[in-house]
Amino acid sequence: MEQQVDEVQWVAQTLAGDQLAFTHLVERYTRLVYNHAYRMLNDAQDAEDAVQEIFLKAYMRLDSFDPSRRFVSWLLTISSNHCIDRLRRKRQTWLTLDDVAYWLPSSRTGPERHALEQEQQATVQQALQQLPEHYRLVMILRYWHELSYTEIADITELTESTVKTRLHRGRKMLVNALGTDGELLWNMETITS
Amino acid sequence: MEHGNHHELNTNEELNEDAAMRRLLMRYHQPASIVPPPDLSARILAHIPPTPPVVAAMTMHRRQRLKRMLSGAIVVVLACLLSLGIWGIFGDSTGPARLLGSISADLGQIVMILVLAAKPLVLPALDPGLTLLAPGILIIIGIAWLWWYLVRSVPIQMPHAGT
Numbered sequence: 270m271e272q273q274v275d276e277v278q279w280v281a282q283t284l285a286g287d288q289l290a291f292t293h294l295v296e297r298y299t300r301l302v303y304n305h306a307y308r309m310l311n312d313a314q315d316a317e318d319a320v321q322e323i324f325l326k327a328y329m330r331l332d333s334f335d336p337s338r339r340f341v342s343w344l345l346t347i348s349s350n351h352c353i354d355r356l357r358r359k360r361q362t363w364l365t366l367d368d369v370a371y372w373l374p375s376s377r378t379g380p381e382r383h384a385l386e387q388e389q390q391a392t393v394q395q396a397l398q399q400l401p402e403h404y405r406l407v408m409i410l411r412y413w414h415e416l417s418y419t420e421i422a423d424i425t426e427l428t429e430s431t432v433k434t435r436l437h438r439g440r441k442m443l444v445n446a447l448g449t450d451g452e453l454l455w456n457m458e459t460i461t462s
Numbered sequence: 463m464e465h466g467n468h469h470e471l472n473t474n475e476e477l478n479e480d481a482a483m484r485r486l487l488m489r490y491h492q493p494a495s496i497v498p499p500p501d502l503s504a505r506i507l508a509h510i511p512p513t514p515p516v517v518a519a520m521t522m523h524r525r526q527r528l529k530r531m532l533s534g535a536i537v538v539v540l541a542c543l544l545s546l547g548i549w550g551i552f553g554d555s556t557g558p559a560r561l562l563g564s565i566s567a568d569l570g571q572i573v574m575i576l577v578l579a580a581k582p583l584v585l586p587a588l589d590p591g592l593t594l595l596a597p598g599i600l601i602i603i604g605i606a607w608l609w610w611y612l613v614r615s616v617p618i619q620m621p622h623a624g625t
Contacts, residue, residue: 284514286513286514288510291507292507295503295510296503299506300498303498303502320498320502320506321505325510328511329518329522330519331515332515389490390492393487393492411480412484413492433476437476440483444486447490455486458482458483458486459479
């Protein structure tokens with residue numbers, strides 16, 4: 270609750286022209302928005318670009334923020350719409366040379382290589398990409414951002430029952446996408462519960 | 463971060479599925495938080511305009527409107543030039559100038575110059591060599607598509623997954 274009061278205050282200060290107040294919001298939510306963008310777009314460079322654009326959009330539309338709403342929900346709404354738009358645009362656009370340079374295998378050691386070794390996490394990330402974007406979105410909001418059905422419905426502008434249906438189907442799709450191992454584990458987990 | 467409200471799940475089946483999915487994801491060490499590049503916040507802030515949000519939004523909208531108007535104007539000018547070129551090639555080059563009065567008048571001369579300048583825009587399309595060029599263009603498109611397809615099949619690198 271205190272966090273929300275801070276955020277409402279920062280928004281008001283930013284609207285009044287205090288740039289430092291927006292810095293607090295950026296610092297608090299960069300990681301969350303980056304994670305959301307990365308899960309949706311499955312590309313680190315795309316996610317970085319998306320995060321910059323999302324915060325710029327949020328800044329421009331800051332006067333539309335309703336203080337009775339959680340700031341994180343409002344920000345995730347902008348992030349979700351932006352990522353879906355970006356995915357749609359990406360399907361229609363040609364690759365740039367920068368994209369090519371980024372995707373070519375790199376001999377550099379670094380965080381990317383470190384992450385490649387984390388095979389299990391990568392498996393889920395890849396499986397997640399096989400879900401249609403609207404199902405992927407609700408799954409990410411539920412299981413990676415730990416949001417309630419009401420919040421997901423608010424962000425996606427769907428009814429709660431649609432959210433539940435999408436989650437139900439999304440779970441099945443994710444289990445299928447995880448392959449035989451995933452299905453076995455899922456059967457084990459559903460039997461034990 | 464706040465956890466989802468489990469009491470919202472109105473059936474046992476949903477509750478079980480939700481919990482089972484969380485346990486399944488835990489087996490895959492998910493949900494894991496990814497650490498963004500350390501300078502990302504600074505880069506975001508560098509892109510934020512120095513003016514207050516409302517002023518920045520107004521400036522942006524004005525710029526977008528200007529950009530749209532400029533693009534529209536370019537399209538109209540190009541369309542006019544092409545029309546003049548077509549008229550000049552298939553009809554009479556002096557026709558458009560005559561519409562505005564005498565060819566020897568200032569305005570008439572300007573239109574005449576435009577017609578003559580627009581002709582080279584249309585002529586290449588009528589060149590029979592273009593039909594020979596078409597298969598070459600198709601081959602280039604095919605190569606570009608193959609390049610795109612092969613590049614896309616390279617596994618995507620993942621960022622650092624931290625806790």
